[in-house]
Amino acid sequence: MDVQLIIPLLSLIALEAVLGIDNVIFISILAGKLPPHQQKKARQYGLILAGVLRLGLLAIIAVIMRLDSTLFTVMGHDFSGKDIVLLLGGLFLLYKSTSEIYHKVEGETIADEKDIKANTFSQVIVQILIMDLVFSIDSIITAIGLVQEIWIMYVAVIVTVILMLFAAETISNFVNRHPSFKMLALSFLLLIGFSLVGEGLGLHIPKGYIYFSMAFSLLVDVLQMKMNKKSGTTLPLDSSVKSKEK
Template structure:
C-alpha cells in the first residue's frame, strides 16, 4: 500500500511534466529546423538534455527556489519576486521569438518554407534554448514541489518525462517541418504560452488546461482541414 502511495504521485507527476514539456519540444523543433539536417538530431538531444540537467540541478536547490517567491519590490501594488522576474523575462523572450518567426513567415511567404540554414549557428540557437529551458524548468520544478514531498519521486519523474520528450521530439519536429501551416499554429501556441508566463509573473493566473485544450482543438481543426484539402486535390487529379 505504501508503494502505491508513491506510484500514484510519481505517475501523475510524469504525465504532468511531459505535458508541460510540450512547450520545450515545440520551441526546440522550430529552432532545429533552422539547422542543416545532419545537425538537427544532435540539437534536439542537446536541448532536451540541458532541460533535464537544469531540472535536476534546480531540484538540488529547492531551498533557494522557495526563496524566489519572496517579493523583492512592489509595482502598482503587485509584489515582484525573483520567480516573477524570471517568468516575465522568459515570457517576453518567447513572445519576441514567436512574433519574429510569424512575421518572418508572413513576409517571405513560400520562401519561408525553405529557410537558409547557413545563417544560424548551432551555439547561438542552443543559447536561445537554454534561456527558455531555464524558465520552463523553474516552472516545472515549482509544480513538482507543490505536488510531492519525496525528492526521489521528483528526480525519477524528471528523468522519465525527458526520456519521453526525447522519443517524441523527432516525430514532432519532422511533422512541423513537413506541414508549414502547423508550424504557424505551433508558433501561435508558443506566443500564448509567452503571454501566460508574463501574466503569471504579474500574478494573473491563466489555467494552462484552457490553453492546452484550445490549442489541441485548433490542431484538430487544422488536421481535418488538411485531410479535406488533400482529398479534394486527389479527386481533381482523378
C-alpha cells in the same frame, strides 16, 4: 498515472518536439560543414548537449521558482524572484514567437538568416553548443508556462531529446510537409507567453484553459489538413511561396 499529469506531460513533449525542429535543422546545417564520416557524430553530440543544457537550466530555474520573498513593490504589487522570471520569460516568448511567425510568413529560412562558418569538428561543436543554449532558454520557458511540476519538465526534456536522436528526420519531414503545425506551435508560444506575463503580474490563468485552447486548435488544424487532403488542395510551403512571387 493521474490523467491530470498525463495530459500536461504529453502536451509538453509534443510541443517541445515540434519546436525542437529548428534546433535539429541548425545542428544539421552545422554538421553538414564537416566531412561525411563526422556528420552523424556531430549531430548526436549536438542533441545530447541540447538535453544536458536543458536539464541544467531546469535545475537553476527550479531553484529560482522557489524564491517567493518580495524583492520590490511597484504600484502596490509585490515582485519576487519567481515573478521576475515569469515576467521576463513571458516577454521573451512573446518576442521569439512573434519574430519566428514573421520569418515564416515572409518565407525566410534559417539558412538565409545565419551565415554559418565552421571548419573543424571542435568549431562545429562550439557553435552547436551556443545555438543549443539559445534554444534551451526557449524550451525551458515554454515548459514553465505549460506545467507546474518540475519532474514533468525533466521527463518531457529527456523524452524529447531521445525522440530527436532517433526520429529527428521523421518529425522534421512531417513538419515540412505540414507547416501549419509549426505555425500552430508558435501560436501556442504566444498563448504561453501571455500566460507567463499574467502570472508574473499576479494574474493566475488556470492551466486547463491553456490545454483546452491548444487541444481545440490542434483538432481544427487536423480536420483542416484532412479536408485539404481529400480535396487535393494541399500545397508544400515553398510551392505556395513561389506561387505568390509569380
